[in-house]
Amino acid sequence: MALPREYPGQSCAMARALxxxxxxWTLLILRDAFFGVRRFSDFSRHLGVPRAVLTERLEFLVAEGVFDRVRGPRGRDEYVxxxxxxxxWPVLRALGAWGDAHYSPAGPRRTFRHEGCGGAVAPGGRCAGCGAQVPVGATVLVPGPGYEGPAEGDAISAALAEPHRLLEALP
Amino acid sequence: MALPREYPGQSCAMARALxxxxxxWTLLILRDAFFGVRRFSDFSRHLGVPRAVLTERLEFLVAEGVFDRVRGPRGRDEYVxxxxxxxxWPVLRALGAWGDAHYSPAGPRRTFRHEGCGGAVAPGGRCAGCGAQVPVGATVLVPGPGYEGPAEGDAISAALAEPHRLLEALP
DNA sequence: CACCGATGGTTCGGTGAACGAACTGTGTGC
DNA sequence: GCACACAGTTCGTTCACCGAACCATCGGTG
Structure with missing residues (x-):
């Protein structure tokens, strides 16, 4: 049988990407990585994904060249x-924009701003302030009006609630 | 236990969208719908998804307001x-752009053009010809250089190979 | 009218993935 | 040496996906 991740017979770029x-879990792992999560246990704690599944996903994403596994400080592996x-990133951004538009009555839970300029970054990546196409690394994540506060006793979601640049390692 | 489609504890718009x-199969069903597929048996034949799964997905997407189920000509149900x-659409477009960029060495398998103007539509939805933001319904799907031809004896993929507007019902 | 094929499902047994809890190994810091 | 955190692995259970077969309805055709 075809592997469960495969979509046999679909010669389509979207199917290939999927x-x-x-x-x-894969896109949520990737979301956390954009938000600055890098370590196995941080992904595990914040997402609540079974550890065996997390191992398998990280392994696969490294093999596909989506993540690099690097030796971080104190000998810990980091996934960047x-x-x-x-x-x-545009895929996740589009998903988030759709989710906010239809399932966040209080407004977006997170907003994205152009570092330096400070303008809001639209889902397409364009800055409403200066009109530039903003690269991922120059995007600052800021909690929005619909933000509901961090989960109880979760250091990761507390760190994610602070404004910070995408891809920058959490403290 | 949490329903398998759920991501418990994630108060995030991306998780909600996911x-x-x-x-x-859900995003591939949606892709086919954008490309003009509307009927149960056409989804089933073109995707090869188990019929029970297709029933469940269509039902759910109708309940969530992503599809409308309408009585088409000759009493057939159509999902629009x-x-x-x-x-x-931006989610699918971004996925396809990424898939093309990394897994289509011969170039994109499908391209998108602005109806009337004829300019190429970028993943963000902007027309390279006239600079306008192109609505989904004014986007024309055209096979690209990486297109590999329709599957053998598949009337649906043959119909998809003809240039046509998105969302327009297939012949 | 009886028949027939297409449509749009439902049912069902088998299989593989996800789940969660427990366990193991490995590298620091004290 | 010892404790602890980290990064997994193992394992039994549960659940969704799979594919093949079955069923009801509708529209045409003889």
Whole structure:
């Protein structure tokens, strides 16, 4: 049988992309990585994904060149987004924009601003202030009006609630 | 236990969106719908998805307001994308752009053009010809240099190979 | 009218993935 | 040496996906 991640017979770029990032948890792992999460246990704690699944997903994403596994300080492995992985930011941004538009009556839970200029970054990546196309690394994540506060006793979601640049490692 | 489609504890717009469209097959069903597929048997034949799964997905997407179920000609049910569903086009477009960039060495398999103007539509939705933001319904799907031809004996993929407007019912 | 094929499903047994809890190994810091 | 955090692995259970077969309805055709 075809592997469950495959979509046999679909010679389509969207299907091909979904074979890489379409499995359960994968896009949320990637979202956390954009938000600055890098370590196995931080992904695990913040997402609540079974550890075996997390191992398998990280392994696969490294093999596909979406993540790099690097030795961080104190001998800990860190998973960082590659250039290829950064190409997936528009996908996550579009998903978030749709989710906010239809399931956040109080307004967006997170907003994105152009570092320096400070203008709001539209889902397409354009800055409403200066009109520039903002690269992922120059985007600052700021809680929006619909933000509901961090989960109880979760250091990761508390750190995510502070404004910070995308892809920058959390403290 | 939490329903399998859920991501418990994630108060995030992306997670919320993935609870709607993150299950296996859902985004491919939606892609086909944008390309003009509307009937149960056409989805089934073209995607090869198990019929029980297709039933469940269509039902759920109708309940969530992504599809409308309407009585088509000759008493057949048709599933058409709602305004809310159209909001997901940027997600699919971004996925396809990433898939093309990294897994289509011969160039994109499909391209998108601005109806009338004829300019290429960028993943963000802007027309390279006239600079306008192109609505989904004014986008024309055209096979690109990486297109590999329709699957053998598949009337649906043959119809998809002809240039046509998005969301317009196939012949 | 009886028949027939297409449509739009439902049912059902088998299989593989996800789940969660427990366990293991490995590298620091004290 | 010892404790602890980190980064997994193992394992039994549960659940969704799979594919094949079955069923009801509708529209035409003889």
């Amino acid at each position: 074979e890489i990032v379409g499995e359960r 987004v590659t250039d290829k992985g950064m190409g997936l | 609870e709607i469209v993150g299950e296996r 994308v709602t305004d809310k569903g159209m909001g997901l």
